[in-house]
Amino acid sequence: MTWSEALALGHPDVDAQHRAIIEHMHTIVSEIVDASTAEISAKAPDLVKFLGQHFAMHFVAEEGLMEEARYPDLVHHREEHRRFFVVYEQARKRVEEEKSAEATLILITIATDWVGTHVFGSDARFVDFTHSRGAA
Numbered sequence: 190m191t192w193s194e195a196l197a198l199g200h201p202d203v204d205a206q207h208r209a210i211i212e213h214m215h216t217i218v219s220e221i222v223d224a225s226t227a228e229i230s231a232k233a234p235d236l237v238k239f240l241g242q243h244f245a246m247h248f249v250a251e252e253g254l255m256e257e258a259r260y261p262d263l264v265h266h267r268e269e270h271r272r273f274f275v276v277y278e279q280a281r282k283r284v285e286e287e288k289s290a291e292a293t294l295i296l297i298t299i300a301t302d303w304v305g306t307h308v309f310g311s312d313a314r315f316v317d318f319t320h321s322r323g324a325a
């Protein structure tokens with residue numbers, strides 16, 4: 190998955206953060222494809238840790254915007270973020286232990302699937318809500 194305007198939902202802050210996350214996922218893939226086992230082992234744990242921090246910061250920021258907007262679906266949305274983070278952390282710990290390309294690509298697949306579903310579903314609903322209120 191690479192960033193394109195097709196991924197923009199129309200909220201500048203949310204879009205910038207999604208873009209940063211997707212670009213970082215792309216960087217991880219390009220850093221481990223064609224890398225030696227030793228290089229992957231050296232790099233992968235930090236790369237996926239950094240991506241996890243990006244997700245965590247984005248969730249805090251997005252939930253903050255939802256609080257400000259008094260978004261009625263905030264509780265459910267926050268729960269989706271939390272459930273994903275639990276799954277992400279399991280995948281990240283596996284990368285930390287195995288330090289392998291395989292574990293890293295599994296993590297990227299999990300993250301890509303989730304971003305695709307969540308961004309175009311739940312996040313898009315929030316952006317539509319801000320537009321309907323004229324708040325964005």
Ligand SMILES: [Fe+2]
Nearest residue numbers: 251307311312
């Ligand atoms: Fe979200």
Ligand SMILES: [Fe+2]
Nearest residue numbers: 207251308312
């Ligand atoms: Fe989001």
